[in-house]
Amino acid sequence: MPAEERRIILKHVDDPEYTVDLDCYLRHGGYAALKQALAMKPEEIRSEVEASGLRGRGGAGFPCGMKWKFVDRRSGKPIYLICNADESEPGSFKDRKIIHSDPHQLIEGMMISAYANDCVLAFIYIREEFPKGARILEKAIAEAREQGFVGDDMGGSGYGCNIIVHRGAGAYICGEETALIESLEGKRPYPRIKPPFYPATLGLYHCPTIVNNVETLCNVCHIVAMGGEAYAKIGRPNNSGTRIWCLSGHVQRPGLYEVEKVTIGEMINELCGGMRPGRQLKAVIPGGGTMKILRADERFQGKLPDGTEFDWAIDDIPLDFDGVAAAGSQSGSAGMMVLDDTTDIPEALANINAFYAHESCGQCTPCREGSLWVKQITQRMCSGGARKEDVDLLLSIAGEVGGRTICPFGFSITWPVESYIGKFREEFEAKADQAENENGNGEHRLIER
Amino acid sequence: MKLKSETCEAIDKLIPQYPVKRSAVLPLLHLVQGDQGYISSEGIEWIAEKLELAPINVYELVTFYPYFRQEKLGKVHVRVCRTLSCALVGAYDVADRLAEALDCPLNTTKANGDFTLEYAECLASCGSGPVVLVDEDLYEKVCEKDVDGVADTILAKVNGSVENKETA
Numbered sequence: 192m193p194a195e196e197r198r199i200i201l202k203h204v205d206d207p208e209y210t211v212d213l214d215c216y217l218r219h220g221g222y223a224a225l226k227q228a229l230a231m232k233p234e235e236i237r238s239e240v241e242a243s244g245l246r247g248r249g250g251a252g253f254p255c256g257m258k259w260k261f262v263d264r265r266s267g268k269p270i271y272l273i274c275n276a277d278e279s280e281p282g283s284f285k286d287r288k289i290i291h292s293d294p295h296q297l298i299e300g301m302m303i304s305a306y307a308n309d310c311v312l313a314f315i316y317i318r319e320e321f322p323k324g325a326r327i328l329e330k331a332i333a334e335a336r337e338q339g340f341v342g343d344d345m346g347g348s349g350y351g352c353n354i355i356v357h358r359g360a361g362a363y364i365c366g367e368e369t370a371l372i373e374s375l376e377g378k379r380p381y382p383r384i385k386p387p388f389y390p391a392t393l394g395l396y397h398c399p400t401i402v403n404n405v406e407t408l409c410n411v412c413h414i415v416a417m418g419g420e421a422y423a424k425i426g427r428p429n430n431s432g433t434r435i436w437c438l439s440g441h442v443q444r445p446g447l448y449e450v451e452k453v454t455i456g457e458m459i460n461e462l463c464g465g466m467r468p469g470r471q472l473k474a475v476i477p478g479g480g481t482m483k484i485l486r487a488d489e490r491f492q493g494k495l496p497d498g499t500e501f502d503w504a505i506d507d508i509p510l511d512f513d514g515v516a517a518a519g520s521q522s523g524s525a526g527m528m529v530l531d532d533t534t535d536i537p538e539a540l541a542n543i544n545a546f547y548a549h550e551s552c553g554q555c556t557p558c559r560e561g562s563l564w565v566k567q568i569t570q571r572m573c574s575g576g577a578r579k580e581d582v583d584l585l586l587s588i589a590g591e592v593g594g595r596t597i598c599p600f601g602f603s604i605t606w607p608v609e610s611y612i613g614k615f616r617e618e619f620e621a622k623a624d625q626a627e628n629e630n631g632n633g634e635h636r637l638i639e640r
Numbered sequence: 641m642k643l644k645s646e647t648c649e650a651i652d653k654l655i656p657q658y659p660v661k662r663s664a665v666l667p668l669l670h671l672v673q674g675d676q677g678y679i680s681s682e683g684i685e686w687i688a689e690k691l692e693l694a695p696i697n698v699y700e701l702v703t704f705y706p707y708f709r710q711e712k713l714g715k716v717h718v719r720v721c722r723t724l725s726c727a728l729v730g731a732y733d734v735a736d737r738l739a740e741a742l743d744c745p746l747n748t749t750k751a752n753g754d755f756t757l758e759y760a761e762c763l764a765s766c767g768s769g770p771v772v773l774v775d776e777d778l779y780e781k782v783c784e785k786d787v788d789g790v791a792d793t794i795l796a797k798v799n800g801s802v803e804n805k806e807t808a
């Protein structure tokens with residue numbers, strides 16, 4: 192059977208009749224899950240979410256139910272909910288679609304989550320580059336407030352919670368949850384030192400705080416509607432629910448694909464219509480710019496957590512948290528970039544390095560300096576100035592960053608450098624012997640000159 | 641500092657929404673930059689006083705966040721995404737062609753203040769690259785042959801003859 196999408200979150204977004212208005216959302220059954228939730232006890236909702244096995248869709252895949260469990264409910268302090276809508280990982284664009292096309296689904300998921308956790312106030316931290324998205328959300332919240340789905344005494348339950356839309360200002364680091372909290376407090380968004388590990392114990396204004404991704408919060412609506420157990424049956428065990436993959440790069444049909452159980456091969460060759468005519472797959476970056484690259488002609492071997500041995504070609508890798516992790520990378524924010532044989536891999540690395548050098552917050556020395564050094568070296572290598580010793584120099588710098596910084600950003604320096612060189616070393620070494628033409632050796636130039 | 645009355649109203653409405661006043665600093669910077677076109681030293685001091693902060697607490701945000709500017713942006717703000725997904729499908733060629741069509745080097749503001757042309761880091765529209773953000777309007781799948789059309793729209797916006805895409 193050919194691979195198919197299973198649209199739950201994105202069910203309506205491509206329907207030309209579907210609008211962002213509250214009436215339209217209600218006509219499609221919207222806010223029924225919220226009404227259902229308000230008739231339940233908060234702890235009942237929490238156990239449904241735990242039973243669903245829902246894992247966070249922002250990048251780390253941390254179980255949502257457990258995150259909620261960590262909330263300190265005995266501190267007597269107010270509890271806050273923050274929706275992380277700072278979508279900035281290169282390759283990821285799913286939250287943009289939800290915000291711009293189905294804002295009420297997010298609002299409903301937030302209000303259920305807020306009720307389930309006794310939150311007093313909720314925020315949507317949205318990146319600056321979505322100005323229309325921020326306005327769409329504000330309008331939708333106002334409509335929902337008028338109808339009693341947001342604000343005081345929601346649906347006559349006696350419970351009330353408001354949502355504030357808070358715009359960022361162009362800093363990638365605000366996607367890191369403790370940086371986001373600092374930003375929301377009006378400070379420079381420097382990630383906080385851990386422990387405490389979770390904002391659930393010490394978050395916004397030193398109060399217990401839940402930070403969830405847009406897609407994660409939308410999923411909460413469907414968990415309440417169908418029940419945690421039924422939701423857990425979607426997808427593979429430990430990877431429950433659908434996942435919205437963001438396909439970009441050299442496929443025939445880039446875009447969003449919400450799927451349950453598909454492999455990389457099915458995604459590229461069936462759902463995305465394959466590679467461009469006459470082109471071959473060269474590599475896949477499966478989970479956004481930070482994640483390790485997979486080479487098209489390598490074999491992926493090892494043992495799954497349940498003990499099963501596997502020996503996969505790239506096409507066989509299951510597209511979910513555990514499948515991509517078994518292949519040595521991560522599904523991250525599900526931003527999957529597909530590279531064909533016209534791509535100059537060192538230039539692709541130089542492009543990614545330039546992004547992270549621009550976005551390092553500068554708090555930790557290894558990241559602040561390391562990100563710039565690897566950017567400068569790869570840039571020079573791709574501009575006709577490569578030296579024999581560059582490959583080892585890059586590896587020695589990159590190896591000193593990840594794991595030595597306050598937040599996981601350090602891995603965004605280490606993983607791309609180590610994996611691109613590890614898998615395409617010959618292309619990096621060849622740079623020292625090549626006089627490059629104006630566009631490097633790829634079809635398109637990938638760096639600033 | 642003279643702010644438009646609607647900016648002042650928005651500011652006064654916004655501050656009490658937050659449990660802690662300092663949280664309103666980013667929204668205030670947005671409003672002041674929207675009103676003035678940039679954040680001046682005077683603007684920093686005004687916001688600091690409004691939120692009972694030291695000016696350095698505001699200044700350190702202006703210097704951190706790329707969106708806030710201490711020099712006036714052009715009348716139209718043009719951002720070309722340069723990150724990998726867009727670059728793979730020709731973003732740099734599009735950027736070069738746009739710079740040519742507008743007669744304005746990248747990462748500069750036209751001397752007459754008409755527009756600012758910049759590279760942007762990932763605009764989160766990777767499936768429809770190359771993308772160009774013109775003020776609030778996103779242009780998707782921009783090929784080299786589309787560049788002249790986008791440039792014309794930008795110039796028309798400068799001259800005030802085109803509304804934003806949504807209202808046009």
